[in-house]
Amino acid sequence: MSSTTSDQSAHQPARDTSSDDAPQCVFLVPYPKIVFRYPTLLMAIISAIWMHFLTDPFNPQNHVAAGVGALFLCVFTVNLVILAFDFPRTTSLTLFFFAAAVVMGLILLFTFKPDFWPDIKDFVKHFHPKANATFYWTIAAVLAAMFLVVLVQVRFDYWEVSGNELLHHHGFLANLERLSAPNLRMEKEINDIFEYLLLQSGRLIIYTSNDRQPIVLDNVAFIDRKEQAVMRMLGALQVQVRREDAK
Numbered sequence: 599m600s601s602t603t604s605d606q607s608a609h610q611p612a613r614d615t616s617s618d619d620a621p622q623c624v625f626l627v628p629y630p631k632i633v634f635r636y637p638t639l640l641m642a643i644i645s646a647i648w649m650h651f652l653t654d655p656f657n658p659q660n661h662v663a664a665g666v667g668a669l670f671l672c673v674f675t676v677n678l679v680i681l682a683f684d685f686p687r688t689t690s691l692t693l694f695f696f697a698a699a700v701v702m703g704l705i706l707l708f709t710f711k712p713d714f715w716p717d718i719k720d721f722v723k724h725f726h727p728k729a730n731a732t733f734y735w736t737i738a739a740v741l742a743a744m745f746l747v748v749l750v751q752v753r754f755d756y757w758e759v760s761g762n763e764l765l766h767h768h769g770f771l772a773n774l775e776r777l778s779a780p781n782l783r784m785e786k787e788i789n790d791i792f793e794y795l796l797l798q799s800g801r802l803i804i805y806t807s808n809d810r811q812p813i814v815l816d817n818v819a820f821i822d823r824k825e826q827a828v829m830r831m832l833g834a835l836q837v838q839v840r841r842e843d844a845k
Contacts (some may be wrong), residue, residue: 623760630813639741641673646734667727781807
């Protein structure tokens with residue numbers, strides 16, 4: 599009796615545990631670039647709270663208000679540059695070495711020409727960007743309203759990979775476009791290193807067997823996680839089809 603049981607278990611195919619972890623569907627949402635302004639939103643909220651509890655912010659001797667204003671302008675400027683330009687890997691390395699060269703040049707300049715330092719020090723001393731809490735709250739409210747509009751928009755325009763189909767949900771009337779995807783192929787591109795650092799976003803290029811033109815989805819957040827989920831789901835589907843063919 600025991601030998602029969604062992605023979606039956608030996609001839610049974612091994613169970614694929616990877617198919618158990620595969621999701622039933624994966625949602626792909628392309629976001630507009632305004633979502634990368636969330637550091638400015640967070641900095642505006644922090645600055646507004648800070649200035650709300652700060653007494654006499656416009657006092658010339660109040661260096662905290664000037665420091666908060668300078669920090670907000672720095673975050674705002676860097677965030678604006680990231681939004682305006684693309685920074686692929688090669689460009690990012692070029693900017694890094696350029697910034698390193700500028701810093702090294704300034705160190706050498708101040709070492710051999712110390713007379714330049716008082717002029718720069720006077721400029722920094724008279725640079726006091728200040729604003730009250732209402733200013734920061736206004737910026738935060740405007741950005742929050744934009745983010746709210748984006749959240750409403752993506753609820754009516756997104757893609758869904760489900761089984762052997764690619765579904766496009768779009769429109770306020772819940773329009774649905776079905777694309778058969780028996781041989782779905784997908785490519786991932788990370789064109790901007792800073793946008794990837796902010797939201798781990800990138801571009802997905804989807805190829806279907808029926809359409810000649812590929813489907814391009816820009817600014818898909820957490821793109822590595824989405825790609826892995828789609829690959830697990832498609833892999834589990836292939837395993838299921840093979841089992842059905844074997845039967």
